[in-house]
Amino acid sequence: MPDFMEIIKGRRSIRKYQEREITEEQLNKVLDAIRWSPSWANTQCWEVIVIKDPVVKQKIQEAMPEGNPSRKSIVEAPVVISLCAKLQSSGYKKGQATTKFGDWFMFDIGIASQSLCLTAHHLNLGTVIVGLFDHDKAKEALKVPEGYEVVTLIPLGYPSKESEAPPRREISEFVHYDSF
Ligand SMILES: Cc1cc2nc3c(=O)[nH]c(=O)nc-3n(C[C@H](O)[C@H](O)[C@H](O)COP(=O)(O)O)c2cc1C
Numbered sequence: 001m002p003d004f005m006e007i008i009k010g011r012r013s014i015r016k017y018q019e020r021e022i023t024e025e026q027l028n029k030v031l032d033a034i035r036w037s038p039s040w041a042n043t044q045c046w047e048v049i050v051i052k053d054p055v056v057k058q059k060i061q062e063a064m065p066e067g068n069p070s071r072k073s074i075v076e077a078p079v080v081i082s083l084c085a086k087l088q089s090s091g092y093k094k095g096q097a098t099t100k101f102g103d104w105f106m107f108d109i110g111i112a113s114q115s116l117c118l119t120a121h122h123l124n125l126g127t128v129i130v131g132l133f134d135h136d137k138a139k140e141a142l143k144v145p146e147g148y149e150v151v152t153l154i155p156l157g158y159p160s161k162e163s164e165a166p167p168r169r170e171i172s173e174f175v176h177y178d179s180f
Contacts, residue, residue, distance in 0.1 A: 014126025063137035077155030126159035
């Protein structure tokens with residue numbers, strides 16, 4: 001079993017997928033990783049749409065700009081997971097935002113996305129978090145009701161091509177001690 005840091009460092013955004021299907025067991029494991037993610041006051045604001053239908057994949061692809069490098073991945077991957085969020089839940093108490101940042105749904109969905117991607121990588125599956133698309137168009141295509149938003153689209157499947165890790169800032173470039 002790989003060391004935990006190997007999983008963290010070895011996960012890459014995968015934009016090319018094999019035609020090979022994934023199993024229901026693999027799918028359930030990545031969904032379980034979302035389930036066990038931390039969230040604001042355990043609000044668990046996520047709603048998840050598992051997309052396998054090529055017609056639906058095509059519709060959400062139409063919500064993506066031509067320049068998005070993951071445009072093909074959406075139709076190529078055997079499964080696309082759409083992470084949606086219930087609004088005014090995370091970061092809210094009695095209907096009121098509790099911090100200056102208001103709704104924390106992006107934060108909670110971000111954590112859940114990373115749980116999903118790391119678990120998929122652990123299972124030798126690839127993912128890419130896709131955020132650049134017309135969210136209203138995707139919302140309509142996925143029949144997401146009012147009060148909820150589509151946040152990300154995450155293709156999931158066996159990688160056919162892995163790219164180099166893009167460079168990272170050095171720890172010394174972003175860590176501050178005692179004050180900024
Ligand atoms: C919030 C978020 C949105 C992203 N949106 C896109 C996207 O729309 N298209 C894409 O190809 N990659 C997208 N990515 C993937 C990033 O480009 C990628 O994580 C980054 O370049 C680092 O590469 P790595 O994931 O292989 O380490 C997104 C990543 C995050 C976290």
